[in-house]
Amino acid sequence: MCGRYTLFSEYADLVDRFHIGAAIEEDEYVYSYNIAPSHEVLSVINDGTQNRMGFLKWGLIPPFAKDEKIGYKTINARAETLADKPSFRNAFRKKRCLVLADSFYEWKRQEGGKTPMRIKMKTGEPFGMAGLWESWKSPNGKTIYSCTVITTEPNELMSSIHDRMPVILKPEDEERWLDPSIHDPDDLRPILKPFDETQMEAFEVSSEVNSPKNNGVHLIREIC
Numbered sequence: 606m607c608g609r610y611t612l613f614s615e616y617a618d619l620v621d622r623f624h625i626g627a628a629i630e631e632d633e634y635v636y637s638y639n640i641a642p643s644h645e646v647l648s649v650i651n652d653g654t655q656n657r658m659g660f661l662k663w664g665l666i667p668p669f670a671k672d673e674k675i676g677y678k679t680i681n682a683r684a685e686t687l688a689d690k691p692s693f694r695n696a697f698r699k700k701r702c703l704v705l706a707d708s709f710y711e712w713k714r715q716e717g718g719k720t721p722m723r724i725k726m727k728t729g730e731p732f733g734m735a736g737l738w739e740s741w742k743s744p745n746g747k748t749i750y751s752c753t754v755i756t757t758e759p760n761e762l763m764s765s766i767h768d769r770m771p772v773i774l775k776p777e778d779e780e781r782w783l784d785p786s787i788h789d790p791d792d793l794r795p796i797l798k799p800f801d802e803t804q805m806e807a808f809e810v811s812s813e814v815n816s817p818k819n820n821g822v823h824l825i826r827e828i829c
Contacts, residue, residue: 606681607734607754607771609814610709611638611723611825612647614731619647619658619705622731623779626655633660638824640706641817642680648736648752649703651783661702665753666741667692673743676751682737684757684772684797688790693753696737698788703733703779704754706771708825710814713766721814722766723825724807733779735772735797760799762807773800 613636620628629647640646645660664676669691679692687697708725726732738752756769763770774782778796787793808827813819 606756606767606769607709607711608642608680609817610640610706610734610771612636612640612706612731613638613822613825614705614707619731623649623658623703623705623733624656625649625658628658629660637820638822639710639814639817639820642677644817646752647705648738649705649733649783650701650738651780651785653785656783658705661704661736661738661750661752663704663754664751665692665696665737665739666749666751667739668695668741670741673741673749679753681756681769681771682753683769684735684755684794687737687755687797693737696739697790697793699785700738701782701785701793702736702738702752703774703783704736704752705731706734707731709734709771710810711763711767711770721810721812722807723810723814723827724763724766724770724805726804727806728804732773733776735774735782755797757797757799760802760805762802762805763799766807770799772797775800 616631646663648661665679712719735755755772759770814824
């Protein structure tokens with residue numbers, strides 16, 4: 606699964622890297638070293654003419670939901686079953702997004718407990734995790750825009766840490782994923798695969814990351 610990650614890349618770098626045509630104001634963007642479910646997460650969608658960068662609540666709330674709390678159960682969506690699950694199949698065809706990150710955390714099971722690991726690109730560059738988004742209107746009339754992060758089987762690096770990993774898209778596949786004119790799942794499944802492990806690295810970090818209440822640069826530092 607993917608249940609915690611970071612984003613502290615420079616605003617201008619994100620705008621340039623993800624070819625953003627419309628975005629939130631720069632002062633709305635705040636670095637975070639411990640992003641958790643239910644947080645507002647920086648994401649990218651395409652409106653048919655340009656890429657737009659803004660916030661979505663992490664934990665997808667399908668339109669038919671009676672309660673927004675369902676979002677706590679839908680922070681991730683398995684790539685293998687997107688086209689079949691009622692909560693995700695419509696969004697898979699029509700409402701795809703990128704959830705922006707520059708590393709993510711996973712907990713490695715070892716004797717004596719779980720060890721928090723930080724996984725990132727060797728270059729330190731930000732990346733786009735494949736996601737889906739939806740809009741949901743609450744009983745009081747408020748509209749909530751939410752998202753989920755898609756997961757897949759682990760690559761060789763991740764296989765010793767966890768049995769799932771987020772789908773990190775190759776830069777050349779991002780335009781295809783965001784293209785709202787593509788509705789056929791068969792055109793999209795080939796790009797929902799494990800990222801090249803040779804471009805990634807993983808290392809142990811502080812157990813303070815276990816609590817989403819902790820959020821500081823010390824969380825991303827390697828424990829030697």
